[in-house]
Amino acid sequence: MPHTLFDKIWDAHVVRAVAGGLSVLYIDKHLIHEVTSPQAFDELTARGLTLRRPGQMLATADHNVPTRHQDQPIQDPLSRSQVEKLTENCARHGVELYGLGHPYQGIVHVIGPELGVTQPGLTIVCGDSHTSTHGAFGAIAFGIGTSQVAQVMASQCLLLDKPKRMRITVDGELLPGVSAKDVILHVIAQLGTGGATGYFVEYAGSAIRSLSMEGRMTVCNMSIEMGARGGLIAPDATTFEYLHGRPFAPQGEAWDRAVAYWQTLFSDEAAQFDAEHRFEASAIRPMITFGTNPGMGMPLAAHIPAPAAAAEAPSFEKSLRYMGFAAGESLLGKEISHVFIGSCTNSRIEDLRTVAAYVRGKRKAPHVEAIIVPGSKQVEQQAIAEGLDQVLAAAGFELREPGCSACLAMNEDKIPAGAYCVSTSNRNFEGRQGPGARTLLASPLVAAITAVEGRLVDVAEYVLEYANQD
Amino acid sequence: MEKFATLRSGVVPLPIENVDTDQIIPARFLKATTREGFGRNLFADWRYAADGQPKPDFVMNDARYQGHQILLAGQNFGCGSSREHAAWALYDAGFRVVISSYFADIFRGNALNTGLLPLQVTPAELQELFALVAQDAQAELTVDLPSQTLQVPGRPEPMHFELDAYKKECLINGYDDIDFLLSQESAITTFEQQRTWIF
Incomplete structure (x- = not known):
């Protein structure tokens, strides 16, 4: 039976189907930041639970941090206490933290990809709606609430109903000066701010394929702005070239095995989507x-x-x-x-x-x-x-x-x-x-x-x- | 999580579409590290002037609607950020039910995990409810979760709403997903041993 890219990854991560259409979905990577994690850590502590797989987590301080004088203590006491709480929680629970002053620190959706933590075929969550960004690599990545952050910490799983599938195809060549940002703003203007609610979106077509990884991340990033749970793009040579040699990307023989698997991650020719939209790249303006x-x-x-x-x-x-x-x-x-x-x-x-x-x-x-x-x-x-x-x-x-x-x-x-x-x-x-x-x-x-x-x-x-x- | 089964209450009407979570609780109020106390900043920029005084034209500052526990809002309520603080703020301010013609996905999940019922009606029913409250600010609705019905004064048939059977049980019993997921321990361990795509 033909499958969509989304189905291939989702189905591979179902630990158990539960009555009523819900699935226990396994989460490969859990990214956290200072704003949506403290209550989750506290909930675990209150219940006497520990983190199931701290090695599959990565933390950074990004939402709240000043953008000047990061070498000095944070002036705002509330911001400082939230960042300190993240530092304490990560130290206590053994979570890798790239906080202020670390050469890998940055916005969580920028550092995951640039470090090679974000890879095709993975399930990735974060207490942040723009987690959809990571879908640019052919991963199922989506934002979650703090209660779900605690659930993933405790069980490495979430209990979810499967979203419907939507494909957005953009074919043709973009005009000079028209970027990935214009593509996604054009799409959202057409579909509306709630137009993809209930769906997970696959972006396809020659204009999408022609985008760099940075451009693809821009497109997937804004999937949530039309209500989609997430967006993803089938990995290809552009993806592999971007990932090769990054600090957490597979190396040597493992790299070859990874690429062989990643090359199977695409929507089959006859795969069915619950909704389809097509756009002409040359019609898009700044x-x-x-x-x-x-x-x-x-x-x-x-x-x-x-x-x-x-x-x-x-x-x-x-x-x-x-x-x-x-x-x-x-x-x-x-x-x-x-x-x-x-x-x-x-x-x-x-x-x-x-x-x-x-x-x-x-x-x-x-x-x-x-x-x-x-x-x-x-x-x-x-x-x-x-x-x-x-x-x-x-x-x-x-x-x-x-x-x-x-x-x-x-x-x-x-x-x-x-x-x-x-x-x-x-x-x-x-x-x-x-x-x-x-x-x-x-x-x-x-x-x-x-x-x-x-x-x-x-x-x-x-x-x-x-x-x-x- | 507190249990929820039935509620009879007046309504706070907010006939605005696409109410995003930045309106429900602006980001500058997300610096707390506990779940409590977000209610005072619910809809902060609509509710208070820059000097902190209540804006008289905002519905939550209208004496007619004080103490009402049902929020009635335009379509696509809760879009935008994944902040669960939005659901916490509504709950902390005393709301137990939000009615709309549809909810943003993440908000819906966050509300259910908070013990706040996102009650979805049809667009026509939503208009009917807005019209009712416009006519009678004290109109009381009865939400009955076990029968999945919303009783509306002057309406012969109650409105029916859908909710996932598992989530319904969780709300009625005050259970949350952690309990369930922890009960899946052996299946999760087996799954981890068999997965092949981590390189």
Whole structure:
């Protein structure tokens, strides 16, 4: 019987099917961070339980950490106590921690892949909805709540119902200046913020295959923004090449066996999906969001649409009111005061290179505050090795230290109330980047151009200039 | 986890779609390392002005709805972040049931693990309930989990809702998944010995 990629991995991890359609699913890798783990550790302690497989866990401090002076004690007492609690818990329970100061520290969804912990065919969970990122390697990866974090700690398993399967195919060639971020913002704008609820998505098609691993991670990362449990992409030569030689990737003979297995991980020709959507790559333009959920996106040069249905109108209007926009309006020329480049969606070396290539020899607009937060220490070190830090500094961008930063504004990196921020992150929810902050999601290239111009522009002409630099 | 079987209560209407978990509990309030106390910051940015004063136009600050334990919300409630703190905040603020026409997957699971019932009705039923509460702010609904019904005043037939049979038993008895998963110990050990894809 033909199987989807998702079914192949899921079925291989079912410990037991339970009456009523639930399965005990085995979890290979469990990633944790400081915000969603402390209550889980406490629950285990309260029940007198121990971690079943601490060796299959990996911890980092990312959500709450400052992006300046990481060599000094954290100023905010609550943030400091949460990070200290993670350190204590990891030490007590034997969990490998890449905390502040460690050369592997960074955003959990950046370090897992760059260390080679994320591999095809695995089940990976984390108390964080953007765990879907790891699906770019052909893994089943999804976010869980803190009660489930405790369950995995105790049993290395979860009790789950199997999601339905959706395939999203993007065929053809992307236009110059159109990136993975634009692809996923386009898809979410079409399907809506709840359009994939109940599904696990496989991304396929020539445009997806042509993406780098960084690009594929950007696409899978935002699966949750249309409600999907996760997203995944069949592993291929691009995947294997990325993983080869990484610290936790298999070596030598084990590598050969791994690749032989990974090559079996694809959806069979006749495999059936519960839902299918197709998109033409050449129809995708550089995107921007105009509302307060990631489904409220449009081509940057378009006009803000009217709500799709009358029933949606009150929420849609509330959203536009928050943003200070009106239906039918063009955003071209809109002054922007803040640019944030970072987050688990777009903070990898490729993203930093894109920004540096565009801003080289230019200068940000005087009124713009532009910060760029690398996804990990390794990304930061690579950027410095390539001289990108100098390029960014000369252009007036502030290169910070790694963390989630202004994506969710748990630390000091907040956008002021009422200010517009073009952000490469994943969520434009009300107040996401600080109370009253107004977020417009976009690609790193659009963010870089906006920082230089100080306003939203039709990027088409700038994209040509950027393409000619290569 | 507290047991839940039946509840008769008034409703707090929140006719907004796609209420994300950043609205339910903004990230800056996630720094606590215990489960308690999140209720005071439930819907913080909708509920309080920048100076901390309650905003009179937000439904939770409306005297007519005080003490009501059922939240009635627009479709796709709980989208966004996986933070279970959202379910804890609702529970801590006194809610025991959230009614919507559909829930984000992770939120639904978190709510069930918290002892908070995510009760899914059809879009038409949701509109009917909003209309009822708009007419009578004190209308009381009766949630009966064993029979999976929602009794609505003035409505001859109760509304029926679906819930996984296992999850229903867990809520009624106050069990959680850890107990069940630990009972699977020998199957898990056998599975670990036989798996082949770790290289």
